[in-house]
Amino acid sequence: MKGLKGKTALVTGASSGIGQAIAIRLAEEGCNVAINYRSNPEAAEDTEDAAMERACGQVQECGVKSLLVQGDVSKEADIIRMFETVIQEFGGLDILINNAGIQTDKASHEISADDFDRVIDVNLKGAFLCARETIKHLLERQAAGVIINISSVHEIIPRPNYLTYSMSKGGMANLTKTLALEYADKQIRVNAIAPGATVTPINEAWTEDPEKQAVVESHIPMGRAGTSEEMAAAVAFLVSDEAAYITGQTLFIDGGLTLYADFRETWSA
Numbered sequence: 001m002k003g004l005k006g007k008t009a010l011v012t013g014a015s016s017g018i019g020q021a022i023a024i025r026l027a028e029e030g031c032n033v034a035i036n037y038r039s040n041p042e043a044a045e046d047t048e049d050a051a052m053e054r055a056c057g058q059v060q061e062c063g064v065k066s067l068l069v070q071g072d073v074s075k076e077a078d079i080i081r082m083f084e085t086v087i088q089e090f091g092g093l094d095i096l097i098n099n100a101g102i103q104t105d106k107a108s109h110e111i112s113a114d115d116f117d118r119v120i121d122v123n124l125k126g127a128f129l130c131a132r133e134t135i136k137h138l139l140e141r142q143a144a145g146v147i148i149n150i151s152s153v154h155e156i157i158p159r160p161n162y163l164t165y166s167m168s169k170g171g172m173a174n175l176t177k178t179l180a181l182e183y184a185d186k187q188i189r190v191n192a193i194a195p196g197a198t199v200t201p202i203n204e205a206w207t208e209d210p211e212k213q214a215v216v217e218s219h220i221p222m223g224r225a226g227t228s229e230e231m232a233a234a235v236a237f238l239v240s241d242e243a244a245y246i247t248g249q250t251l252f253i254d255g256g257l258t259l260y261a262d263f264r265e266t267w268s269a
């Protein structure tokens with residue numbers, strides 16, 4: 001893709017799934033890549049460390065610079081430290097991929113204030129704070145740059161029992177558009193991709209069970225879930241100069257999931 005060689009990118013939550021695939025694809029396109037990982041002490045830290053080392057190894061194999069940066073994107077102090085590290089080590093930042101995200105499964109009337117904050121803080125506040133730090137840096141350098149938000153089809157499709165997740169992605173749509181408009185004249189482009197069902201660890205509940213996966217895929221017009229690499233390919237396009245005139249858009253990458261699959265067959269009288 002045009003214009004990516006030698007650029008510097010930061011991918012949040014890049015130790016697994018879509019983020020990891022984006023980090024590797026951008027490295028293949030010649031970008032130097034900073035890989036953010038959370039290292040959640042409550043989770044299986046060993047597993048995340050191993051995954052993150054693997055991602056870093058694959059980025060390095062592309063012959064570009066790579067950097068591992070720990071940071072919980074729900075914490076402002078972590079984000080500020082993370083940006084200082086990346087900018088110092090790489091000498092600047094051109095591309096931010098807001099990928100880190102979590103979801104919880106709970107009936108809406110049972111969601112506590114803490115549950116609510118946990119998802120919104122990672123998926124929406126974290127994305128905003130990372131975008132803010134990127135924009136401040138680009139304005140200081142008077143440089144062009146690109147931000148990609150990893151949204152979801154639930155940006156527009158309501159999802160019962162996943163209220164906070166759907167809300168965070170709905171908010172992300174407005175974050176994308178507002179920042180795009182506000183900084184368009186500074187040559188800072190802001191876009192989003194909205195993946196449909198994608199085979200990654202966030203979906204272990206059905207990706208590890210062929211019967212459940214078949215049910216999920218029966219709702220997708222193209223008849224299969226997407227891959228992280230397919231999401232990464234769209235991101236590579238959107239951050240490249242091939243997409244130089246695109247800003248404020250969400251690109252849905254969902255095998256037709258947002259096309260009202262129920263209308264595949266006529267059900268009206």
Ligand code: NAD
Pocket residue numbers: 012013014015016017018019036037038039071072073074099100101102122150151152153194195196197198199200201202203
């Ligand atoms: P994943 O669970 O593999 O990736 C999420 C990543 O975010 C993990 O690496 C995790 O460690 C990281 N993360 C979570 N909280 C963090 C924090 N506080 N600070 C830093 N990193 C943190 O799942 P994925 O499917 O690869 O998800 C990536 C993004 O894609 C998410 O934003 C998700 O909402 C979005 N998405 C995924 C799908 C899908 O079907 N897999 C569909 C639509 C959107």
